[in-house]
Amino acid sequence: MTLTGATLTQTQQTSGSKMAIKAILVHLNDRRRAARLIAVAKALAKPAGAHILGLHVYSGLPPLAPVTIPYSDEVLSAVREAEQSETSEIEAVFGQATEGLEGGATWLSAVAPGPDIAGFVMQHARATDLIVAAQADPSWDMAPVYDFPERLAIEGGRPLLMVPNAGSFEASPRHAVIAWNGSREIARAAFDANALLEPDCLFSVIVIANETARSHDMEGSADALVATLKRHGRSAKVHRVPAGGRNIGDALIAETRNLGGDLLVMGAYGHSRFRELVFGGATRHVTHHLEILTLLAH
Numbered sequence: 001m002t003l004t005g006a007t008l009t010q011t012q013q014t015s016g017s018k019m020a021i022k023a024i025l026v027h028l029n030d031r032r033r034a035a036r037l038i039a040v041a042k043a044l045a046k047p048a049g050a051h052i053l054g055l056h057v058y059s060g061l062p063p064l065a066p067v068t069i070p071y072s073d074e075v076l077s078a079v080r081e082a083e084q085s086e087t088s089e090i091e092a093v094f095g096q097a098t099e100g101l102e103g104g105a106t107w108l109s110a111v112a113p114g115p116d117i118a119g120f121v122m123q124h125a126r127a128t129d130l131i132v133a134a135q136a137d138p139s140w141d142m143a144p145v146y147d148f149p150e151r152l153a154i155e156g157g158r159p160l161l162m163v164p165n166a167g168s169f170e171a172s173p174r175h176a177v178i179a180w181n182g183s184r185e186i187a188r189a190a191f192d193a194n195a196l197l198e199p200d201c202l203f204s205v206i207v208i209a210n211e212t213a214r215s216h217d218m219e220g221s222a223d224a225l226v227a228t229l230k231r232h233g234r235s236a237k238v239h240r241v242p243a244g245g246r247n248i249g250d251a252l253i254a255e256t257r258n259l260g261g262d263l264l265v266m267g268a269y270g271h272s273r274f275r276e277l278v279f280g281g282a283t284r285h286v287t288h289h290l291e292i293l294t295l296l297a298h
Helices: 005-011 031-048 073-098 115-124 149-157 184-196 212-233 248-259 279-288
Strands: 025-026 051-060 105-111 131-133 160-163 175-179 202-209 236-242 263-267 293-295
Touching: 025 031, 025 279, 031 051, 031 073, 031 131, 031 160, 051 073, 051 115, 073 105, 115 149, 131 149, 149 160, 175 184, 175 248, 184 202, 184 212, 184 263, 184 293, 202 212, 202 293, 212 236, 236 248, 248 263, 248 279, 263 279, 279 293
Parallel strands: 025 051, 025 131, 051 105, 131 160, 175 202, 175 263, 202 236, 263 293
Antiparallel strands: 160 293
16 A cells, blocks of 8 residues: 555654553662662653562572582571671662552562572563663672673563663653664664653664765664654654764763763674673673663663
């Protein structure tokens, strides 16, 4: 069927984008960062009346031993006491922060049934609209076991909102910057952002331009994305930015800052099917130098 100009004009009229977020999982793995993560989740939950699930998963064994060790009862008891104390502190923070939340809140703590703690977290995350997790903290001794935002982004099946380990983020994003490269992953991330963010949130679509044919294709698809976002009632605009000798990650961070964006939207990429746990170059650079909230989808 061929659409006439009049029909196209009519089909472009919309009543504005509607938030589709109703359930948020917050991965609370560290009491030092719990309050920051909960504040981010609340900022997104309040306008949509969404429910927040606070999930704390821990190992029942000392996690960092390089080989299997027959731990004594005293050691195991000390580990359990430390984990129970950590759990109680995080639960108290969660309960106080989410008291009276319109959509309600649920606290869940559990011992992982096996060594794959990330896999256990994902079992719960896949039944929600959004995962909120902290940026990995390389200075934390327990990070190799309990910090795995990359796995949640790539394997979780849901969009992941990564929260920087520095700064305060207590307001819902007002200006989302989409790092567009025409890939499947960024398409998923862009439309996840459209569904999750408030209707008056601005959208900027960044294309890091060069002289390749693929760059010209990206620019064309970026224009098409903006047209679709406008049909959803969004205020959206394409920004074509020369790389200027910078790596893509540096360029994205700098241009997002220049635009005043408070949310960066990216695709989460694995180098290959054999190394899915390793982020691609631009994604890895941005998540290791995180300055603002970053929404990732794979």
